[in-house]
Every structure is written in C-alpha cells, then in structure tokens.
Amino acid sequence: MTSIKRTYKIATAAALLVLVTVTTGIYLGAQTRAQFNDIAKSWTDYAEDPEKKGVWISSLRGYLGYGGIIHNFKNYVIRKDESYRTRMLDQITQFDAVMASYLSEPLPDVERRALETIRVTIGEYRARLGIADRAVAGNWPAERTDRLVRVDDTEAVLALRNLEILWMDSRARSTARIIAAVTRGEMLIGYGFLAMVLLAAAALTIAVLIGVLIRDMRAANLRLTQELGARRTLERSEQRLAQAVEQSPATILITDTSERIQYVNRRFEDVSGWTRAEIIGRTPRLLRSGETSDNVHADLRKTLERGEIWRGVLHNRRRDGGSYWVDSTILPLRAEDGSIHSYVGIGEDITEKRQVREQMVRAQKIEAVGLLAGGIAHDFNNILTAILGSTHLASLDADPGSDLAQEVEQIDIAARRAQALVRQLLGFARREPGTPVATDLCIVMAEVERLLRAAIPPTIRIEGVKDCVPVTVLADPTHLHQILMNLCTNAAEAIGDADGHIRITARALADTPEGLSTRTQGWTELTVEDTGIGMSDETAARIFDAFYTTKPLGRGTGLGLCVVQGLVQDIGGRVTVESAPGNGTRFRILMPGAAAAQAAQSAASPAPERGHESLLIVDDQTEVAATLRRGLIRMGYQVEAYTSARIALDRFEKTPARHSLLISDVIMPEMNGIEMARAMRALRPDLPVILCTGFTPTDVILPGGPTEVLAKPLDPLDLARHVRRMLDASRAA
Known part of the structure; x- marks a missing residue:
C-alpha cells in the first residue's frame, strides 16, 4: 500500500512535472512567438512608415530652406529676376503635390496642424506674388516692396521643426520597441534555460526540445541584432557617401546606358543652373553649347562604348543661355558580373581659369605691341620727318591750287595720319604719356575734319564742326586728336559706302555728371554720332577690349577704342556708348573743363622769320x-x-x-x-x-x-x- 502510494505519489509528481514542463514549454513558446511578432511589427514600423514621412519632410524642408520657395520669392523681390519667379512657381506645384500626399495619410492632430501651418504660410507667399510682380514691373524701392510682401514664416519653420521632431520620435520609438522586444526575448531565453535545467531530470525530452528551441532563438536573436547593427552602419555609410557626393566641389552627373540622367549633385546645379527636377530623365545633349566640335562628342561616345574612361574639356550651355568650360572625366559603372549599368561624369568648372589664361594672352599681346611700338618709333619717326620735310619743300615749289599742290597736300595728310598712328601705338603701350593743357576742342575738331575729308567717301557728311562754340578742356592735344580720329574713323567704316553723316558736338556741362567729382572749371561733353549699322548689346559690351574687332581680317587691329578708353581715363574722364542694330552709334566722352583764357592757341602761327646764322x-x-x-x-x-x-x-x-x-x-x-x-x-x-x-x-x-x-x-x-x-x-x- 505504501509502495502504491509512493508510486502514485511519484507518478503524480512525474505527471505534475510533465504538466509543469509542458505548460512551461507552451508558455515560453507562446511568449517567444509573441516577441518575434512584436519584433517583426516594430521592424516594419521602423522601415516603412517613418521612412515615407522622412521623404515628405525632407521635401518640405527643401521648399522652405535655401533655394526653396521662400528663398526664390525673396530673391525675386530683391533681384527682380524672372527666373526666380519661374522656379518658385514650379516649386509651389511640387509643394502642393507633396502636401496632398502627406495629408492623405491618417495623421495625429498635432502633425496635421503643423502641415496646415506650413501650407498656410506658403499660401501667404503665393498670395503676395501679385504684389511682387507689380513691384518688379514698377521697379519699386526694395524697402517698400519688402514691407508689402513680408510674411512671418516663423510658425512655418517651427511647424517643420515639430514635424522633424515627431518623425525622429517615431523612429526612436520604433527602435526602442525593437530593442525592448529583443531584450525581453533574451530574458525569456534565460528563464527557459533555467526551467529546463531544473526539470531536465524529469523531462529530458522536453529539455532537449527546449535546448533546441533556445539554440534557434539565440541564433535568430543574434542574426536580428547583427542585421540591425549592419543596417545602422550601412545607413551611416550611405549618409556619409551621399553627403560627400552632394557637397563635392566637382560636378557629378550619372546617366543610365540610354543616356538618361538619373542623378546630379548640388555643384552641378550651381554651375549649370539646371535643377534636378528639370534635368532628371533628360539627356546631356541639352548641355551642348555648339562650341564643342562634333568630333569630340563622337570620340566620347565611342570611348564609353568600348568601356573605357574618357577625359577632355567640354564647353557646356547654362540654363540661362550662358556657357561654361568643364574639365570632365566620364567612366562606366559596372555591376558584379562586369556589365555596364550606368555612366558617371565628374567635372571641374575651369571657366575662370580659362578666362585668366585668356587675359594673360591678351596682356602678352599688349606687351608685344608695346615692344613693337618702341622698336619702330625711332626709325618710323625718322622716315616721317623726311617725308614731312620733303612735302613742305615741294609745297613751296608748287603753284597754289595746282594739281601738284593738291598731290603734295595728300602726301602731307597721309604722313600726319601715319604720325598719329605711331602716337596711338605708343599711347596704347603707355610709352608716351600725355601732358594735359587747356585746349580748345573746336580747333582739334577742325584739324580732324581736315584729315577726314581726304580719307572718307564723299557720301559721308561731317556735321557740327562749323557750328562749334569754343569749349576748353584740360587734355593733351595730341591725345584729343587720337580720340576724335579713332571715333570718326570707326563711324565712317560703320556707314561704309552708304549715304550718311557723322556729327561731332562739344559743350560745357552746367552740372557735374553722376559718378564724377565736382570741379571748379566744370566738365565738358564731346559726342560723336553716326548713322551707321549700329551694334548689338553683346558687341557694345566688348568694344573697349583690347584686340576685339568686328571688322574683317586685315581691316582692324582691335586697338582703336581700347586706346580711346585709356586716353579718356588718363585725364580722369569717362566714355560711354549708345547703339542699337540699324540705328547708328553715339559715343559720349566726358572730360575735365579748363578756363578759356588758358587755352593754347593751336591755330596756324605766322610763318617764322628768316635768318642768316x-x-x-x-x-x-x-x-x-x-x-x-x-x-x-x-x-x-x-x-x-x-x-x-x-x-x-x-x-x-x-x-x-x-x-x-x-x-x-x-x-x-x-x-x-x-x-x-x-x-x-x-x-x-x-x-x-x-x-x-x-x-x-x-x-x-x-x-x-x-x-x-x-x-x-x-x-x-x-x-x-x-x-x-x-x-x-x-x-x-
């Protein structure tokens, strides 16, 4: 009886132990499964929902930040550049799309209120666009425009910050849930291991199964922990790589094998003027300026088709119509199997370097002209001395009014024009400084008219000289002669063989011109107007550059107007030009005035007395x-x-x-x-x-x-x- 009772007790105890073991196993299994489900759900929340909101918030940050809607609106108000208005309208359209997508999701009230605050602020900027348009059209003062269009975007910026905080909190909570679930799983593993040790003697099979379960749980937990760590490391690495590419001083452009643009970095946007939204999906052909030869593009294409790296310089077109030079390296990107899936172009903007090099070449040309002028001046002036002396002697022997006298006069005129050319070269090379003296402009105008009469077609009239009222300026007479000769010669060439006129006028100004200092003797204005073909704005902007000329090869040196500007600046004056294609050209020269009593008399002096010494x-x-x-x-x-x-x-x-x-x-x-x-x-x-x-x-x-x-x-x-x-x-x- 005792044995039966003991057996019964043992059986009962064994049954109880088995029941406890089974119950414990069922409990631990259920808890473990629940933890895995919790981990899976937490991981889904971590990877999907916050990521989608992160993209929307990043887009909103771009529309409110540098280069966004507010920035372009303010630039449009301040700089009155239409491109900022166009860019802002495009961004508003994109903003509306992002905002609609965001608001379509089930959101907490605080998040929805923040989005509404941002949308209201952008709406206020949109509402004030009409005022900005009127300000730009009417050229209102910046203070007035700012007062009328100013929008307090503080709440919008705060709302965006709250969205970012909510988004980061959401990711933090998801991460905390994952970590907590993993931690609880590890605790359950420990409890299960302890239970198995205690019940091993009575339930070896259960212990083995629990041991296997523990092993699998540990392996799964380890893999999950490693995957989470690897994911975080990868995210940090990708973020650093993205920042490096985005902030790179080189332009970076990636295309697929069909030449469709997939990515451009911020430097590319700054250099080219194209935004990502405008250029993604298009081909690099839109960057061609026409200045790079087709052979270069053909070589580029063939090199990439061979899977090789291409290096060269491209002359690309900006979005605003301008151009820039870029030293480019384009290479294929290969997959693990060796196939090419993309092309990446890395470029350095060398526009400024090329401009510096061109300026150096221009300076070397100027130096060469100076050396040439100094080298020939002595010998050439000796030749002119002989010519002028011989023409003077011949004029003494020729009968006044005879054909011989006229021919001798033409020789004299040609020699004096050659004399002016040498002085122009020396003046350009700064080898012959002028001596400013009080000079009557009317006398210089008369001398220039005399030389021009024999050099221009009879269909061109010279007006204004005979009507000149004496005007005295403080300048070197020879330099004044050079200035007028260059301007009038250019005017005659602009008119060509057509009927036309060159009008030369001089007057004293009552008021001091803007940008010039007040003088006791005041300022004078000399104008040279013609009825020639005129110039475009692009040509007018470059006419004072050394060696720049629109004349055919052999017809011009590109020095004349550069010399004019240099001579005018030397006396403290200013030269401006007004022109339009088909409407002629008007040069306006401002020069310092002088007292009329000081003017040197340039009129023909009486013949010198003879001598016998x-x-x-x-x-x-x-x-x-x-x-x-x-x-x-x-x-x-x-x-x-x-x-x-x-x-x-x-x-x-x-x-x-x-x-x-x-x-x-x-x-x-x-x-x-x-x-x-x-x-x-x-x-x-x-x-x-x-x-x-x-x-x-x-x-x-x-x-x-x-x-x-x-x-x-x-x-x-x-x-x-x-x-x-x-x-x-x-x-x-």
Missing part, C-alpha cells in the same frame, strides 16, 4: 639730315649737316664760335646726341641746342646755354620757329 645739324639718318638742311637753307640759314657725331664734334672743336645753334638727334651710334652736346658745351657754354628724338620727349639737363627737346617727326615750320626763337633769345642774353 650758321647752323649745325647732326643725325645718323642721311635722309633726315638732308631734309632738315634743305628746309633751313630755304629759310636763309647757312647749314652744315653730318651723319657722324664724332666727325661733327671734331669739326666743332676746330672752330667753336662758327655755328650759332646745334640741332642733333639723340639716339646715334658711337656717341649719342646728349654726350656730343655736353662735349660742345664744354668748349662753348652758351651754344643753343635743339635735341630731336623719336621717343617721348623728356627734359634734358645740359650745363650752359638754352636747351630744347623736340619730338620727331619734325614739322619744318615748327622747327624753324624754335630755331628762330632760340637764336633771338641767345642774342638778347
């Missing part, structure tokens, strides 16, 4: 020395001419008192004119000296008598006046 001429150019000698002999002087400074000095040393005046070139072989003059002054300190140079005249200090420095080419009558004045002054002393 003995003169000594020294010039290494035979034709120059001979021309000066013949001209002064015609004035009655006794003249000895030499082409060697040493021979002239030897002759002078024998009879220092014989000659009354020395006329010498400065640059000569063996001994220059200054050294020779000093040696002669050592023998005769009172000897008057006239030095002649083909470069810029500068003061020369010689001990003893009077000294003057004249610029070549020498005008025979002007030289004779200087000779007579110095001889008379020496005699009076």
